[in-house]
Amino acid sequence: MSSLEQRLHALGRELAFPPEPDLDATAPAARPFPWRWVALAAAVVALVAAFAVPSARTSILRFFHIQGATVERVETLPPAQERSDAGGLGQRVSQREVERRLGFRLLLPRLDAEPTVYVLDGVLATVLLRVDGRPVLLSEYGAKDYALLRKSVGDKTLVEPVRVAGRPGLWIEGPPHTLSYFNSRGEFRQKTVKIHGNVLLWTRGQVTVRLEGRVSKAQALRLARQIR
Amino acid sequence: MVDRPLDEAELVERARRGDLEAWETLVRTYQGIAFRTAYLLAGNAADAEEAAQDGFVKAQRALGRFRRGAALKPWLLRIVANEARNRRRSAGRRERLALRAGAEIRSGDAVPSPEAALLAREDQERLLAAVERLPHNHRDAIACRYFLELSEEETAAALGVRRGTVKSRLARALAHLREHLEDEA
Numbered sequence: 001m002s003s004l005e006q007r008l009h010a011l012g013r014e015l016a017f018p019p020e021p022d023l024d025a026t027a028p029a030a031r032p033f034p035w036r037w038v039a040l041a042a043a044v045v046a047l048v049a050a051f052a053v054p055s056a057r058t059s060i061l062r063f064f065h066i067q068g069a070t071v072e073r074v075e076t077l078p079p080a081q082e083r084s085d086a087g088g089l090g091q092r093v094s095q096r097e098v099e100r101r102l103g104f105r106l107l108l109p110r111l112d113a114e115p116t117v118y119v120l121d122g123v124l125a126t127v128l129l130r131v132d133g134r135p136v137l138l139s140e141y142g143a144k145d146y147a148l149l150r151k152s153v154g155d156k157t158l159v160e161p162v163r164v165a166g167r168p169g170l171w172i173e174g175p176p177h178t179l180s181y182f183n184s185r186g187e188f189r190q191k192t193v194k195i196h197g198n199v200l201l202w203t204r205g206q207v208t209v210r211l212e213g214r215v216s217k218a219q220a221l222r223l224a225r226q227i228r
Numbered sequence: 229m230v231d232r233p234l235d236e237a238e239l240v241e242r243a244r245r246g247d248l249e250a251w252e253t254l255v256r257t258y259q260g261i262a263f264r265t266a267y268l269l270a271g272n273a274a275d276a277e278e279a280a281q282d283g284f285v286k287a288q289r290a291l292g293r294f295r296r297g298a299a300l301k302p303w304l305l306r307i308v309a310n311e312a313r314n315r316r317r318s319a320g321r322r323e324r325l326a327l328r329a330g331a332e333i334r335s336g337d338a339v340p341s342p343e344a345a346l347l348a349r350e351d352q353e354r355l356l357a358a359v360e361r362l363p364h365n366h367r368d369a370i371a372c373r374y375f376l377e378l379s380e381e382e383t384a385a386a387l388g389v390r391r392g393t394v395k396s397r398l399a400r401a402l403a404h405l406r407e408h409l410e411d412e413a
Contacts, residue, residue: 004402004409005374008359011352012375016326018273023259023281165274166281225274 021165021228066168067203069149069210071159077152077178089137090120098125104142104207109226131223136213137197138227142206149210151199153177162200162217164224169202171217200224236300244291251291255284258304261376265305265386266312268371272323275315283308302385305378309386324360327352358408366401373398 001009098119099105106125108115118126126139141149153159157174176196200211200220209227211220236257242250259280266283267276287307294303327349359370365387372383373394384391 002402004405007351007355008370008374009377011327011355011359012371012377014327014352015356015375017264017267018276020260020263021277021280023255023263023277023284163278163282166278166285225277 023166066170066201067208069151069170069201069208071151071153071170071172071201073155073157073159074152075155077154077176078180089118089126090124092116092118102140102142104140107140107204107207107209107227108138109223109228129223131213131215131219134214134219136211136215136220136223139210139212140207142208149201149208150180151177151195152180160217162202162221164200164202164221165204165228167202167204169200169224171220172199172201173217174198204228237297240291240294240300241296243288244294251288254300258301259284261301261378262304262308264376265372265378266308268325268375269309269368269386270312270315276312279311279315280308283311286311299381302382305382306385306388310388313388325356327356355405355409358405361408362401362404366397366404369394369397370401370405 093101095106095115095117098117101119101122102125106117106127108127109129115127115129120126124139124141126137129136129138151172153172154175154177157172157177160171160173162169162171177199179195195212197213198215198217198220200217202209202224204227209224211224213220215223236254239250239254243254262283263276263280266279267273270276270279283304284307287304290307294300359367362370368387369383372378372386373380378386380391380394384394387394389397
């Protein structure tokens with residue numbers, strides 16, 4: 001081996017590689033079929049039917065689903081109220097406390113300081129971030145909590161399947177859409193809020209992650225790749 | 229009696245029959261080299277992670293077509309590297325390679341003087357810059373063969389070319405590097 005080749009070998013050992021990710025590299029079809037979740041989904045649909053108010057009933061034109069979130073395209077959006085800023089995000093608690101309550105480590109981008117974290121109904125953790133100076137909400141919940149987000153979008157809203165670091169996700173862009181959810185006891189939360197920003201939804205392991213803000217798809221995907 | 233660890237052929241055979249634990253063991257074995265290969269070819273960490281992730285998923289689906297008795301590593305690297313090259317073509321952006329901050333002194337190395345360490349570091353940075361200036365197919369050959377220490381066969385698999393092509397690209401790349409470095413000296 002020439003001295004140049006030896007120097008190249010030595011150089012390779014000094015290169016700064018990014019941290020090795022922990023890959024979830026099993027084909028979805030190879031996993032056991034999630035009968036438990038099918039049963040849960042059936043229960044959820046029954047709950048929705050039981051709690052639906054007549055004015056909110058509308059034809060569902062199409063479903064999109066990833067792990068703990070369902071997006072439905074409807075003819076008419078259900079009645080919804082504006083979300084108050086911090087009040088609508090739940091109780092402010094420390095990161096350690098919210099991780100204890102939700103039972104998983106929060107997925108976050110690299111931050112300079114301890115983040116301000118809110119938790120809603122013991123299910124949904126939310127952190128306020130900034131992307132290129134714009135506020136963005138990062139929300140997370142674990143599938144084991146039986147939590148489920150339901151988003152309703154109208155025909156003018158774009159819903160596009162995307163991949164985030166190899167994992168399936170959905171990009172929702174356009175006019176306001178609505179959001180309702182189920183809590184950790186499987187109870188339907190009647191309060192439906194109007195969401196004005198664009199939303200990126202994806203999963204990482206058992207956690208469903210959601211970014212919401214007035215940001216472009218490229219900005220959201222860039223931020224999402226930093227969240228780990 | 230102590231169970232002996234399964235060898236790779238047995239793990240592959242089990243994974244072909246749908247044993248997820250066996251497949252995950254293989255993924256853990258090769259995810260490091262697969263990610264680093266994807267990083268050098270795709271040029272950024274996010275695309276590399278996606279390429280490695282999607283590559284392993286495709287490999288698992290294609291296990292039925294994997295030739296029994298063949299080496300698994302080049303086969304996996306070929307699939308992951310193909311994903312990485314596709315992402316490089318679509319993204320068109322690449323992070324510059326960099327040296328680790330504060331290079332470690334390995335056990336057994338003589339402790340260099342500060343001046344010698346600085347000169348060695350400058351020498352490595354000059355060599356890295358020369359590699360970065362190579363045409364991308366020469367650069368990729370150097371990266372796989374020397375930076376990742378892949379064999380010629382594995383390098384050929386990662387680059388999707390024949391071994392002879394790897395040899396000729398390496399020879400031309402080394403000649404270019406020598407010229408660059410002599411011009412600078």
